[in-house]
Amino acid sequence: MARRRAAGQPPEPLGSVSQPSGPLVEGTETCVKCGETSLTRIRMTLTDGRPAVFVSCPSCEQTNWFAFDGGGVPLDRSEVLGS
Numbered sequence: 001m002a003r004r005r006a007a008g009q010p011p012e013p014l015g016s017v018s019q020p021s022g023p024l025v026e027g028t029e030t031c032v033k034c035g036e037t038s039l040t041r042i043r044m045t046l047t048d049g050r051p052a053v054f055v056s057c058p059s060c061e062q063t064n065w066f067a068f069d070g071g072g073v074p075l076d077r078s079e080v081l082g083s
């Protein structure tokens with residue numbers, strides 16, 4: 001299967017547009033710590049090439065990384081840093 005381009009939008013069926021920024025990656029909708037929804041979300045690529053989203057909470061300063069296909073489970077720091 002071809003890897004998605006980080007800058008592109010994932011394919012979506014026509015008529016399902018609900019958010020201008022595209023669907024959120026599972027786990028990035030709300031802060032895992034305090035439930036804040038106005039999070040800073042930055043798309044990035046992990047050292048192993050997987051697309052992921054870095055999430056930063058403005059309320060409690062919690063930060064997490066989530067892989068696009070990670071099922072909402074935050075990545076371990078060692079996965080992100082590749083060490």
Ligand SMILES: [Zn+2]
Nearest residue numbers: 031034057060
């Ligand atoms: Zn928070």
